[in-house]
Amino acid sequence: MKQADAQVLPFSVAPKNICLLRLSALGDICHTLPIVRTIQKTWPETRITWIIGKLEYQLVCDIADIEFIVFDKKEGLIAYKKLKQLMRGRHFDALLHMQMSIRASIASLLIPTKIRLGFDRERAKDMQWLFTNHKIAAKQKQHVIDSFFGFSEALGIEEHHLEWNIPIPVEARQFAEKTLAKDQKVLIISPCSSMSYRNWSAKGYAAVADYATQVHNMQVVLCGGPSAIEKEYGEKINVLCDSTPLNLIGHTSIKQLLAILSQADVIIAPDSGPAHLGTAVGTPVIGLYACTNPDRARPYLSSDLVVNKYPDALADKYGETPGKVEWGTRVRDRGTMERISTDDVIAKLDLWLNSCQTTSQT
Structure with a gap:
């Protein structure tokens, strides 16, 4: 034109x-x-x-x-x-x-x-x-x-207003209030991305869920959409857990999911819609990144909580660093997310918990 x-x-x-x-x-x-x-x-x-x-x-x-x-x-x-x-x-x-x-x-x-x-x-x-x-x-x-x-x-607008303000209906808030524990910290695990290569293992999620439950007495809730792969992930995680996470995968509307995320204390998710929904409602997000560059697509307000194996994946596949490849380059190889260990995720969860304790003491 x-x-x-x-x-x-x-x-x-x-x-x-x-x-x-x-x-x-x-x-x-x-x-x-x-x-x-x-x-x-x-x-x-x-x-x-x-x-x-x-x-x-x-x-x-x-x-x-x-x-x-x-x-x-x-x-x-x-x-x-x-x-x-x-x-x-x-x-x-x-x-x-x-x-x-x-x-x-x-x-x-x-x-x-x-x-x-x-x-x-x-x-x-x-x-x-x-x-x-x-x-x-x-x-x-x-x-x-x-x-x-x-x-x-x-x-012509120079200002940046970092605001989302997505309305959450009263009914959705009430659903979340009835569903989530009031006397425990609530950890949401949203295990799936729309792209399956960005999904971490069900075994890893189960291990983190057990750690959060057994060591920190957290309520663990699984969230996600109604797709077959998401439902299968939820079932696998529950089978692999010694504890019993509350499985809401496929059982919430978008507004109910938003309410759940808004009332939770922390979220674990790969690069996915729920990770960014969590950011929109102000909930800290532990982002799991190996296939995509977190500097481009991380949960915007939770940079310190990102598990970042993207540089390792790039080095292995291309022999390059993030600064040397085209911005937005993805590593879609099967098994890329397995670079993330259970200890990596637990370390970020502990980091967040320690920050909560520090904040409560000040």
């Missing part, structure tokens, strides 16, 4: 309305929210329309002052036809094209606007640069949240 067709960024005054295109996944929806909150706080009169995936909509559907348009990718061409119909007669001052996928880029063509803001050429994948006429500033080696703030910066 020709730059001459576009208006000028940054805006000198608050725009009347903007459209944000980020369909998935749950973790990246969490990464997007601070940018949305920053725009809302800086330009309270600007109307925001967010085109979002069906599952992801369940997480944020009750956020005030945002118009959500659900794009259900399972509907195929019908989803595009619905979006085209909804866009008829409308115009936006800008589109924030925050998803790098061909599906999202095709959808972006249906959004009426002169300003189509996307990632810089170096970071834009799946040919996203062909669908935008403005680019965020090129920056290297950023966490996903920091890279997303490039969109609000390009609009």
